[in-house]
Amino acid sequence: xxxxxDLDLLLDSPSxxxxxxxxxxxxxxxxxFKASEDAAALQKAIEGIGTTEKTLIEILTQRSNAQRxxxxxxxxxxxxxxxxxxxxxxxxxxxxxxxxxLVTHPAQLDCQEFIKATKGAGTTDSALIELFAAKSxxxxxxxSEAYLxxxxxxxxxxxxxxxxxxxxxxxxxxxEGKRDESTNxxxxxxxxxxKALYEAxxxxxxxxxxxxxxxxxxxxxxxxxxxxxxxxxxSGKTLQESIESEMSGKLEELLVAIVKCVKSVPAYLAERLxxxxxxxxxTESTLTRIIVGRSEVDLLDIRAEYTKLFGCxxxxxxxxxxxxxxxxxxxxxxxxxx
Numbered sequence: 352x353x354x355x356x357d358l359d360l361l362l363d364s365p366s367x368x369x370x371x372x373x374x375x376x377x378x379x380x381x382x383x384f385k386a387s388e389d390a391a392a393l394q395k396a397i398e399g400i401g402t403t404e405k406t407l408i409e410i411l412t413q414r415s416n417a418q419r420x421x422x423x424x425x426x427x428x429x430x431x432x433x434x435x436x437x438x439x440x441x442x443x444x445x446x447x448x449x450x451x452x453l454v455t456h457p458a459q460l461d462c463q464e465f466i467k468a469t470k471g472a473g474t475t476d477s478a479l480i481e482l483f484a485a486k487s488x489x490x491x492x493x494x495s496e497a498y499l500x501x502x503x504x505x506x507x508x509x510x511x512x513x514x515x516x517x518x519x520x521x522x523x524x525x526x527e528g529k530r531d532e533s534t535n536x537x538x539x540x541x542x543x544x545x546k547a548l549y550e551a552x553x554x555x556x557x558x559x560x561x562x563x564x565x566x567x568x569x570x571x572x573x574x575x576x577x578x579x580x581x582x583x584x585x586s587g588k589t590l591q592e593s594i595e596s597e598m599s600g601k602l603e604e605l606l607v608a609i610v611k612c613v614k615s616v617p618a619y620l621a622e623r624l625x626x627x628x629x630x631x632x633x634t635e636s637t638l639t640r641i642i643v644g645r646s647e648v649d650l651l652d653i654r655a656e657y658t659k660l661f662g663c664x665x666x667x668x669x670x671x672x673x674x675x676x677x678x679x680x681x682x683x684x685x686x687x688x689x
Contacts, residue, residue, distance in 0.1 A: 361614055362580065366572040376647035377654075377686040380415045389414065390425035393434065402441045404676040411453045412683040416647060419454050445635040446677040452643040453684075458493035461486075462501055464640055465494065469513045476601050478637070479514075481623055483525040484608035485616050491528035517560045518601040524568040525609075531571040541574060545581035548593075553586050558597045567609045575613045617652035618660065620645060624653070625661050628672040638673070638681065646684050654689055664689040 389410050396406035411419060426434040438450045452460055461482060468478040483491065498506040507526045514522055544566050551562035570578065582590045591610045594603060611619040620641050627637035645653060657665040666688035669681050 361576045362573075364615070366613070366616070375649040375651040376645070377650040377684060378412065378415055378646045381413060381418060384414065384418050386418070386421040386425040387429070389418075389422045390429055390434075393422065393426060394430055397437050397441050404442070404446070404679075407438070407442070407450060408676065408680045408683055411450055412680060416453075416457060420456065423454055442676075444677065445639065445673070446675065446680060448635070449639050449643060449677060449680045452639055456497070457644065457647075458490075458497040459501070460640075460644060461490070461494040462497040462506075464644075465498065465506065465510075466502075467636070469509065474513045476518075476604070478640070479522065480601075480605050480608050481620075481637075481640075483522055484605065484612045485619060486528075488528040488530055488532060491526060495526070495528070516602070517564060518605055521564045521568060521602065521605050521609075524564065529569070531569060531574065533571050534573055536573045536577045538577060541577035542581050544570070544574075544578045545585050548578075548582060548590065549586050552593050552597045553588065560598065560602065563594065563598075563606055567606055567613075572613050579610070579613070615656065617649050618656040620649075621653050621657040621660055621665070624657065624665065625668070628668055633672055635673070635677070638669075642669075642681050642684050650685070654685065658689050 392406055393410060396403035410422070414422065423434040426432075426437075430437075435451055435454050438454065439447060442450060455463065464478060464482060468475040468482065482494075486494070495506045498504070498509075502509070507523060510522060510526060511519070513519075547562055548566060551559035566578065567575065579590050582588075582593075586593060588596075591607055594606045594610065598606065608619065611622075623637060624641055627634040627641075641653070642650065654665045657663075657668070661668070666682060666685050669678060669685060670688075672678075673681060
C-alpha cells in the first residue's frame with residue numbers, strides 16, 4: 352500500500368495548508384543578532400582575495416529571513432552596494448542561486464519562481480503545480496502581491512496567457528487563494544461530494560472533470576479529508592487512484608498534487624525532493640526552491656516524511672547527491688542528519 356492510500360491517520364493530522372506558520376522550520380531567529388556585525392563579516396568574505404564561502408554559508412543559513420533582510424540593509428548602508436548583487440558577482444551556479452534565494456523575501460522568491468516557470472519557450476508545469484498546490488491562501492496572496500509590486504501586472508492575468516483547458520482553469524482557481532479555511536466538517540456534505548465525484552468519474556463513461564476541479568479547489572482541508580474517506584468506502588478505490596485511472600496529462604498531475612497536499616504537504620514535498628535527486632542528474636532548481644523556501648515553514652516535517660518514505664535521511668541524500676559549497680549550504684539549511 353502506498354503512503355498516499357492510508358486514510359486512517361488523515362482526519363486528525365495537522366495541515367500546512369491551513370495551519371498558521373509553525374515552529375517546524377530548521378532555521379530560527381538567531382539570539383543576540385547584530386545586523387551590522389554580520390554585514391561587516393560578509394563584506395570581508397566577499398571583498399578579500401577569493402571569496403570565503405564558509406563565512407557566507409555560516410551567516411546566511413543561520414539567520415531567519417527577517418534577519419537576513421536587516422543584514423542586506425546594513426550591507427547596503429555600509430558599502431553602497433546591494434548584497435544580492437555582490438553575491439551574484441562573487442559566486443556562481445547553484446551555490447549563487449541558493450545564496451540569492453536566502454537573501455530574498457519568501458513572497459518575492461515565490462514570485463521569481465513563478466516568473467522562471469513561465470518565461471521562455473514552454474512553461475515548467477511541474478514547478479507551477481508545486482508552487483500553487485502546496486501553498487496556503489495566505490502564501491498565494493503574498494506571492495500575488497509581490498508579483499503586482501514587481502511587474503505592475505496581475506499574476507492571474509499573466510498565468511492565463513500561459514495555460515489552457517481544464518488544467519489552466521484549475522490553476523487559475525488555486526491562484527485566487529479562496530480555499531475554504533473553516534475547520535468544521537459537514538459529514539453529510541462529505542458523503543454527497545464523494546458520491547458526486549464517484550458519479551462524475553468511476554461510474555460514468557467519460558469523466559466530468561469540472562466536478563473534481565470544483566470540489567478539490569474550494570473545500571477546506573478537513574472537509575476534503577472526510578470526503579476522501581467517504582469516497583473510498585463508496586468506490587473501493589482512493590480518490591487519487593480514481594484520478595490516476597480517469598485522467599491524464601497535466602490535469603491529472605495537478606489534481607493528484609492537490610490530493611497529496613490535502614493529505615500532507617510535507618510528504619508531497621519530500622517526494623518532490625526525492626524525485627529531484629533520483630536517477631541521472633539533479634534538478635537543483637527544485638532542491639533549492641523547496642529547501643530554502645520551506646526552511647522556516649515545515650522543513651523539519653519534510654525531513655521526517657523523507658526518512659519515513661525513502662528509508663534514508665534527507666541530509667544523507669543531499670550529501671550523496673550534491674557537493675561543493677552548494678551541497679554544504681543545503682546541508683546547513685537542512686540541519687541534522689536524522
